[in-house]
Amino acid sequence: MTRTILKILTISFMCCGNSLAAQEIWRENFSEPGKGIWGSGEKYIVSDFSGITTWNLEFDENELTLIDAEDYAKTVSTSGGRFEVRDIHGEVVWRSEWIDISGLEKVDIELTASETGSGANTETKYLKTFYRLDEGEEIPFAEYSANAGNWGSVQAVSKGLKGNSLQIVCYLSNHYANDKVILDEVVVAAEEKYYPPAEPGEIILNEILFNPFPDGEDYVEIYNNSNRVIPLGKLFLASRDKEFQLEQIYDLSGKIYLIPPKSYVAITKDTSAVFPFFQIECSECFQQVARIPSFNNDDDYVVLLNENLEILDELYYNESMHTPFLADVEGVSLERVSFSEPTNAPGNWHSASSDAGYGTPGYENSQTGRELTGKPKVIFEPEAFSPNLDGYNDEFVVRYEMTKPGYVANITIFDAAGRFVQHLAKNEILGTTGKFVWNGEDETGSRLPLGVYVVIVEIFNTEGEVHRFKDGVVLTDILK
Numbered sequence: 001m002t003r004t005i006l007k008i009l010t011i012s013f014m015c016c017g018n019s020l021a022a023q024e025i026w027r028e029n030f031s032e033p034g035k036g037i038w039g040s041g042e043k044y045i046v047s048d049f050s051g052i053t054t055w056n057l058e059f060d061e062n063e064l065t066l067i068d069a070e071d072y073a074k075t076v077s078t079s080g081g082r083f084e085v086r087d088i089h090g091e092v093v094w095r096s097e098w099i100d101i102s103g104l105e106k107v108d109i110e111l112t113a114s115e116t117g118s119g120a121n122t123e124t125k126y127l128k129t130f131y132r133l134d135e136g137e138e139i140p141f142a143e144y145s146a147n148a149g150n151w152g153s154v155q156a157v158s159k160g161l162k163g164n165s166l167q168i169v170c171y172l173s174n175h176y177a178n179d180k181v182i183l184d185e186v187v188v189a190a191e192e193k194y195y196p197p198a199e200p201g202e203i204i205l206n207e208i209l210f211n212p213f214p215d216g217e218d219y220v221e222i223y224n225n226s227n228r229v230i231p232l233g234k235l236f237l238a239s240r241d242k243e244f245q246l247e248q249i250y251d252l253s254g255k256i257y258l259i260p261p262k263s264y265v266a267i268t269k270d271t272s273a274v275f276p277f278f279q280i281e282c283s284e285c286f287q288q289v290a291r292i293p294s295f296n297n298d299d300d301y302v303v304l305l306n307e308n309l310e311i312l313d314e315l316y317y318n319e320s321m322h323t324p325f326l327a328d329v330e331g332v333s334l335e336r337v338s339f340s341e342p343t344n345a346p347g348n349w350h351s352a353s354s355d356a357g358y359g360t361p362g363y364e365n366s367q368t369g370r371e372l373t374g375k376p377k378v379i380f381e382p383e384a385f386s387p388n389l390d391g392y393n394d395e396f397v398v399r400y401e402m403t404k405p406g407y408v409a410n411i412t413i414f415d416a417a418g419r420f421v422q423h424l425a426k427n428e429i430l431g432t433t434g435k436f437v438w439n440g441e442d443e444t445g446s447r448l449p450l451g452v453y454v455v456i457v458e459i460f461n462t463e464g465e466v467h468r469f470k471d472g473v474v475l476t477d478i479l480k
Helices: 002-014
Strands: 022-026 035-041 045-048 055-059 072-076 082-086 091-096 103-114 124-133 145-149 153-161 166-175 180-192 203-209 218-225 236-240 246-251 264-268 287-290 297-305 311-318 333-338 349-351 377-382 396-401 410-416 418-429 433-438 449-458 465-476
Touching: 082 166, 082 246, 103 124, 103 166, 124 153, 124 180, 166 180, 203 311, 218 418, 246 297, 377 449, 377 465, 410 433, 418 433
Parallel strands: 264 287
Antiparallel strands: 022 180, 035 045, 035 072, 055 091, 072 082, 082 180, 091 166, 103 153, 103 180, 124 145, 124 166, 203 218, 203 333, 218 264, 236 246, 236 297, 297 311, 333 349, 377 396, 396 433, 410 418, 410 449, 449 465
């Protein structure tokens, strides 16, 4: 059966009249047996879906009668793997994951729907096929959507679909102990839209973590600096060897297919080794890929290539590009400061700020250039605060705006008698904008008495610039 399907697909692909060839973008052939549900022999249902991420099974335990292990809706090893339903006295619903078809056209679905045995009751033995586009309603397949009784084996097909996401839905039932209803070889194929190759300056390197924590992983963030969508799977990351030749050239294909204009995507081979260490504001802005180059901890090259392996952007980094105020750069990313300046321009990369968690993968950099003029700016607000969790002025906030990256801050709080109370910031690496928050407690976490407090901010950098700011704040109301 598999050969027949592949032959059909091959012929259909060859018949395409334009220069774009259809390609398989998703397949489920049920190669792992024993995944699904079956009877326990004690009037309850046993299930195992471990490791299954591309589909799920919906069922109502009160509507099914599965007596023993011979009553099941599960994958089996027969014919290289397939999904079978036998003697379940009810209905199960098989659903694929949501399949990304954005950037594709003429999307085709094909699956094998078959049965064995002599049972002919169309009410209790069937396999019905539907699809959904963009979380819309279920639509029957164009060919062989409703299969019931003794239908043998058919290829259920729908062609020429278009949308951003696709889900395949199959309703299966079989009340017969000696019959089987079978779902197999679910295939989605499509033609790719044409996108002109994805020019230098349109997509750029924007952030890199090359020295992660021991249990962490490297990541590289790219930014779509253009006004058009760009296919992510047509891009490649690479590094250079000692002779400056490109090496470790790996594509960036994965769950995300298109990068929208003016948006960020962080590339890593293991999101679970990145998420715990950073403030993740956009988990869907990560592309987990099979491989990325193994970037050195001291210095290396990061090279971004298009589909023709032409260089779109390239960064030479070394550890000394981090701010000297950091005692340890492990787990600290380098961020790009300006999109308009050349990638390797002096000062265009800087350590991510401490108040941003030393990295901003998937969203705007903490060191993004703001083109501010004049001196650094510090704003204290409000004049009085009451941390009683009533939703009004519960916190005292120190906001800052820097004219450039590279500043470090110390923020110290004293009481009205000049006694030290709290270090709100101690040699903290600043971004170009950010804030620090005080909740009215001292360094031990103890509640402070109501009264007037003085906040002193000192900002400095390696160029010898020093800026000081001072303000008073009233801690009022009753602390809870």
